[in-house]
Amino acid sequence: MSDKIELHALYGGTFDPIHYGHLKPVEALAALAGLHTVTLLPNNVPPHRPQPEASPAQRIEMVRLAIADNPLFDLDLREMQRNTPSFTVDTLDELRQERGVKQPLAFIIGQDSLLTLHKWHRWQDLLSLCHLLVCQRPGYSREMTTPEQQQWLEKHLAKRPEELHQQPAGKVFLAETPLVSISATEIRDRLHQGHPDADLLPPSVSEFIAREGLYRNPNPHAILRR
Numbered sequence: 001m002s003d004k005i006e007l008h009a010l011y012g013g014t015f016d017p018i019h020y021g022h023l024k025p026v027e028a029l030a031a032l033a034g035l036h037t038v039t040l041l042p043n044n045v046p047p048h049r050p051q052p053e054a055s056p057a058q059r060i061e062m063v064r065l066a067i068a069d070n071p072l073f074d075l076d077l078r079e080m081q082r083n084t085p086s087f088t089v090d091t092l093d094e095l096r097q098e099r100g101v102k103q104p105l106a107f108i109i110g111q112d113s114l115l116t117l118h119k120w121h122r123w124q125d126l127l128s129l130c131h132l133l134v135c136q137r138p139g140y141s142r143e144m145t146t147p148e149q150q151q152w153l154e155k156h157l158a159k160r161p162e163e164l165h166q167q168p169a170g171k172v173f174l175a176e177t178p179l180v181s182i183s184a185t186e187i188r189d190r191l192h193q194g195h196p197d198a199d200l201l202p203p204s205v206s207e208f209i210a211r212e213g214l215y216r217n218p219n220p221h222a223i224l225r226r
């Protein structure tokens with residue numbers, strides 16, 4: 001048996017609901033970065049946004065259905081066990097304690113999340129705990145918004161995916177993933193207006209949403225967004 005420690009990648013999200021914009025870019029990322037497994041990590045209390053419309057149990061079930069036939073993905077429910085804001089740095093601290101200092105760990109985000117990373121709790125500690133693997137997202141620049149953030153990015157950029165496997169943390173990998181123009185907000189809005197969600201998410205998730213009558217009532221957050 002090889003004693004090589006494999007890179008473990010986690011993909012956090014609110015997944016309200018999970019959709020092809022989550023799944024397709026990450027499948028491509030896995031091929032580019034040599035990931036054998038991607039662990040989906042649904043949050044309980046999203047730190048920087050309104051509470052999800054679907055319940056935790058419904059979001060978990062949608063994730064389960066979405067990945068049921070795809071051996072690339074598995075599921076970690078640890079954030080669901082905490083009722084405090086699901087700060088990523090807390091989850092990574094916990095994983096580091098479990099996995100030790102040598103295990104290469106990565107956290108996957110979309111480009112929109114990278115651009116607001118400086119607002120995350122203890123964001124400066126993230127790269128001491130993991131690598132960040134970043135999928136492109138339509139409408140979001142690959143340039144950071146300030147020279148300081150751009151400098152930070154360039155200092156940590158991984159030039160080759162191999163670097164992610166050779167050290168436990170500290171690199172940012174900007175992956176050339178396909179642009180998928182889907183958001184959970186768009187899906188919720190479509191369903192609130194009685195439009196179909198076809199082709200935006202896996203059929204099993206779409207069927208679950210219909211069965212549960214999810215996202216059917218007028219959007220509870222619409223007033224807040226005006």
Ligand SMILES: Nc1ncnc2c1ncn2[C@@H]1O[C@H](COP(=O)(O)OP(=O)(O)OP(=O)(O)O)[C@@H](O)[C@H]1O
Pocket residue numbers: 012013014015016020021022025108109110111112113135136137138180181182183184185186
């Ligand atoms: N279409 C997409 N392309 C690339 N990354 C995405 C895409 N949709 C979501 N992500 C990334 O997936 C992670 C989890 O996202 P989240 O569950 O909030 O989905 P969302 O579609 O952005 O939701 P919402 O519209 O409710 O804000 C984030 O890091 C986000 O950047």
Ligand SMILES: O=C(O)c1ccc[n+]([C@@H]2O[C@H](COP(=O)([O-])O)[C@@H](O)[C@H]2O)c1
Pocket residue numbers: 011012013014015041043046047048049086087088089113119120121
């Ligand atoms: O730790 C933070 O401060 C923090 C702030 C915003 C988002 N996150 C995490 O980033 C992931 C994507 O978040 P979201 O809101 O786009 O679904 C999810 O795992 C969140 O818990 C984490």
